[in-house]
Amino acid sequence: MSTGNAEIINVTIKVWRQNGPSDDGHFETYDQAITTDASFLEMLDLLNDSLNEQGSEPIAFESDCREGICGTCGVMINGRAHGPQKATATCQLHMREFKDGDEIVVEPFRAAGFPVIRDLAVDRSPLDRIIEAGGYISVNTGAASDANLTPVPKDAADQAFDAAACIGCGACVAACPNSAAQLFTSAKIGHLALLPQGQAERWSRTEEMVEVMEEFFGSCTNHGECHEACPKEISLDFIAFMNRDYVKAKVKNRALSGQA
Amino acid sequence: MAENILDSKVPEGSISDKWENHKFSMNLVNPNNKRKFDIIVVGTGLAGxxxxxxxxxxxxxxxxxxxxxxxxxxxxxAAQGGINGAKNYTNDGDSVHRLFYDTVKGGDFRSREANVHRLAEVSANIIDQATxxxxxxxxxxxxxLDNRSFGGAQVSRTFYARGQTGQQLLIGAxxxxxxxxxxxxxxLHTRSELLDVVTKDGQACGIVVRDLLSGEVTPHSAHAVVLATGGYGNVYFxxxxxxxxxxTAAWRAHRKGAFFANPCYTQIHPTCIPxxxxxxxxxxxxxxxxRNDGRIWVPNIEGESRRAADIPESERDYYLERKYPAFGNLVPRDVASRNAKTVVDExxxxxxxANGVYLDFSAAIERDGLDTISxxxxxxxxxxxxxTGENPYQTPMRIYPAIHYTMGGLWVDYHLMTTVPGLYSIGESNFSDHGANRLGASALMQGLADGYFVLPYTIGDGLAGRLGEPAVPTSDPVFTQAVASVEADTQRWLSTNGTKSVDYYHRELGRIVWDNIGMERNKEGLEQALSDIPSLRExxxxxxxxxxxxxxxxxxxxxxxxxxxxxxxxxLMARDALTRDESCGGHFREEYQTPEGEAQRDDENFAHVAAWEWNGAGNTQTRHREELTFENVALSQRSYK
Known part of the structure; x- marks a missing residue:
């Protein structure tokens, strides 16, 4: 029943249980036998099945695509957002990353901007507020010109893509000691600012998105933990890019509005 | 069972003029009056x-x-590969007509020509809009912009964003x-699940949703309701x-009078991880x-125990290249899938x-270099x-077909309106454009075509005549009753207090559906399913x-x-598959195949859409039909040899 060198291991799961936003919450410990071919979330599925059979409530956790692209999943595993494997969302993590006898501590993404909903599920809606503040190019349906009218240098397109690869999971915020959302915000700002289509709103977008970000999240002090945790390995360079653009935006937006 | 004929409201005129003329003849709502209409859109994928x-x-x-x-x-x-657009940027002979033709043929002549042509017409606009x-x-x-080729086509018309085209298009939308x-x-209402569609005097007037965090059940009223709620592939677990x-959204609409079309048309994707x-x-x-660069093969013999690398060329069967020299590894999905099942069953x-076939990149790596393939x-x-824990640069991937997309869905007319006036369905949740089989890179195209360029026109035509008519207030009994019924359902689930989890039953149901209504179906299996499903449900x-x-x-x-x-x-899927006594696209009935094992259509008796009408719980649905006529693409046996 395996793809290669799968084995059955026994692990101890120490998981955060919290009934609701106002509950204090606590850890509970469970033992689970599992094949190393299973994914981490399939291990939680099995644990939930047995909890259900025993008449207990299953552990609430979020996931959807289970392919690392929708950004719905995300928990702290042994203190690391999305767990031990680099460039991997929680749903892509497999039990072959663990050994027989391991204790695995599972907690929700912890950040002031992400209140706990229940057990491992958190509210990441502030990320939508940042996008709403300007994470778009204003082009109504039907108003577009031919796609090849404006060539985009391949390097710029590729770099924009590197930023656009963000899945909005919030691991960057969870990993940051300051609960800052700079990597998330700068990925969107970088994506749009690197493309010719994004130039018209470049300065207003930067200023507005950064200011909404600051309403919800902490400040960046260059720890770099966000990049380490990012399942898409988004570069810290985008944060530098955003910071530079933000300073320029302050000046330019004043000039544009006739104040300077 | 009396079969009524459905009117698809396809406009008159030649195929290439229909949409253009129709856009002109439709009623408009003037810009200042649009704000007087409430529209509910359920689902926020590409279409929604x-x-x-x-x-x-x-x-x-x-x-x-x-x-x-x-x-x-x-x-x-999660869509990876790309989106088709008839731009002909590659100068290889593509056109709106060719995309239309490929889609009708790829759909095994079970789609509505006029819808498909419109889809091909707006495909180029989608690329412009997204860019x-x-x-x-x-x-x-x-x-x-760069293009690649895709299954079922002999031109390169697929636009892509690495392997994350769906992600990038969705981020755009x-x-x-x-x-x-x-x-x-x-x-915007997030974490809100539709649990009922509300109608008054036969007209859609709103929905009932449950807030997934607080559990609160609330009614919402509007002049029109649009369902963009995706497909039903998870019926297979x-x-x-x-x-x-x-x-759920489509089904609850079905229970409120929306006909459900061609539920047996389900697509198996040939390249999944077993x-x-x-x-x-x-x-x-x-x-x-x-499949553009990977070569699909299995060993010549049964029960081969050697590793892939140890099997010499002469003992490998590149079965798609052998059987379909013209299209080779790029045959349409249904053909590729059934052939994989055949060799695994052997x-x-x-x-x-022993549940997969190889997809081998060694020849491509040798030809183009590791960097290019990477x-x-x-x-x-x-x-x-x-x-899998295996490195595909060194050992071939193992792949096997899996359920991926459902062509069936809510029946809609040319305006994308269901049989319930005021209720629309777009994207994968409707049945419209892919016939019995969808071509690769066409799902993204259809979702965005419906959402950006079709529905915004057609919905206005439906609303124009209703100016001055207020939306039904949520205090109306139709809403309060719907809310009460949703709340009663919730209590029923919580008080059942049995012994097994919901997932357990879902998995068991999935087994029945996969075994009997999967890649190949036959009468006996379908009848078995019709007896097993209700008893498991009980x-x-x-x-x-x-x-x-x-x-x-x-x-x-x-x-x-x-x-x-x-x-x-x-x-209903089993019943639909059982009453469609032919094979077409994703619906392959073992009893109906050519001597070479290809799908054998019966155009005389089944060149129609089957649309099912709900008759109340416990009763069998009524089968209606929409006749399909092929005036622009001649009916032919598909051949990819």
Whole structure:
């Protein structure tokens, strides 16, 4: 029943249980036998099945695509957002990353901007507020010109893509000691600012998105933990890019509005 | 069973003039009057997000609902390979007519010509729109857009963004939507699941949703309701669909009078990673684009025990290249899938469970170099390695077909309106454009075509005559009754208090559906399914255990209602497959095949859409039909040899 060198291991799961936003919450410990071919979330599925059979409530956790692209999943595993494997969302993590006898501590993404909903599920809606503040190019349906009218240098397109690869999971915020959302915000700002289509709103977008970000999240002090945790390995360079653009935006937006 | 003929309201005129003329003849709502109409859009994937954004831009008052925490999670995001657009940027002879032709033929002559032509017409606009939004499509060194070829076509018309085209297009549509949210023209409701469609005097007037965090059940009223709620592939339990994909919105609409069309048309994707154990939660798709450079093969002999690398060329069977020299590894999905099943059933499957076929990149790596292959498919190779622990640069991938997309769905006319006036269905949730088989890179195209360029026109035609008519107030008994009924259902699940989980029953149902209504069907199996499904459902209703309460996040409770709807849908799928005595596209009846084992259509008796009418719980649905005529693409046996 395996793809290669799968084995059955026994692990101890120490998981955060919290009934609701106002509950204090606590850890509970469970033992689970599992094949190393299973994914981490399939291990939680099995644990939930047995909890259900025993008449207990299953552990609430979020996931959807289970392919690392929708950004719905995300928990702290042994203190690391999305767990031990680099460039991997929680749903892509497999039990072959663990050994027989391991204790695995599972907690929700912890950040002031992400209140706990229940057990491992958190509210990441502030990320939508940042996008709403300007994470778009204003082009109504039907108003577009031919796609090849404006060539985009391949390097710029590729770099924009590197930023656009963000899945909005919030691991960057969870990993940051300051609960800052700079990597998330700068990925969107970088994506749009690197493309010719994004130039018209470049300065207003930067200023507005950064200011909404600051309403919800902490400040960046260059720890770099966000990049380490990012399942898409988004570069810290985008944060530098955003910071530079933000300073320029302050000046330019004043000039544009006739104040300077 | 009396079969009525449905009117698809396809406009008169030649195929290439229909949409253009129709746009001119439709009634318009003037810009100042649009704000007097409320429109509900359910679902925020490609179809829903693009529709809500476009309707908001036009000035309608839009309410958008998603059961996710943010619109960007919708399953459109997982589409990897690309989106078709008849741009002919590659100068290889593509045109609107060719895309139309390929789609009708690829759909095995079971789609509506006029809809498909319209889809091909607007395909180029989608590429323009997405590019303007900042979607980072792949570009060549001159900075212009790059194209690749895809299954079922002999031209390169597929635009792509690495292996994440769906993600990038959805982010584009999502950003357009968030712009309207910011502008106040769209009111966004996240974590809100549709649990009923409300009608008054036969007209759709709103919906009932449950807040997934607080459990609160609320009515919402509008002049028109648009369902963009995706497909029903998760009826199989194991599919490439995301965990939460379900049929509930479409099914509850069906129960309120919307006909459900061609439920037996389900698509198996040929390139998925085979299951590795019994409790696997879902299957992962590897983009079909891999078939551009990967060669598919199995060993010549049954029970081969050597590793792939140790099997000499002469003892390998590149069966698609052998049987279909013209299209080779790029035959359409249904053909590729059935051939994989055939060789695995012969005992020539590979991998520890002998449940896959090889997809081998060694020739491509030798020809183009490791760097080129890595640049094209690097993220897919990484994904494969993460899941299987095997390195596809060194050993061939193992793949096997899995359920991926459902062509069936709510029946809609040319306006994308269901049989319930005022209720529309777009994207995968409707049945419209792909016939019995969808071509690769056409799902993204259809979702965005419906949302950006079709529905915003056709919905106005439906609303224009209703100016001055207020939306039905949510205090109306039709709403209060619907809310009470949803709340009663919730209590019923919580008080059943049986012994088995919802997932257990979902998995068991999935087994029945896969075994009997899967890649190949026959009369006996379908009759078996029609007896097994209701008896399993009876047990489910008596013995399911839904723990927890209604007033908090309760994922078991959410799933219970969805699985219950899957039970009813599965029965209808079996009935639909049983009454379609022919093979076509994704519906392959073993009794109806050519001597070479290809699908044998029966155009004389089945060149029609089967649309089923709900007759109340416990009663068999009535089968209606929409006749399909092929005036522009001559009916022919598909051949990819």
């Amino acid at each position: 997000a693009s529709a809500a954004a476009s309707l908001g831009e036009l000035g309608y008052r839009v309410k958008a609902f998603t059961f996710h925490d943010t619109p960007r999670r919708a399953h459109s995001i 303007a939004q900042g979607v980072p499509f792949a570009r060549d060194y001159g900075g212009l 999502y950003s357009a939507l968030m712009r309207q949210v910011s502008a106040g023209s769209v009111e 194991l599919s490439t669909n995301a965990m939460m994909c379900n049929v 299951a590795s154990d019994d409790f696997q939660s879902k299957l992962t798709l590897m983009s079909e684009s891999l 005992g020539r499957g590979v991998g520890p469970l 640049a094209k498919y690097g993220n897919l190779f990484d994904m494969y390695q993460r899941i 047990e489910f209703l008596k013995n399911v255990r839904v723990p927890g309460s209604a007033d908090t996040l309760n994922q078991s409770l959410e799933k219970a209602g969805r699985v219950d709807d899957f039970f009813e849908l599965a029965e």
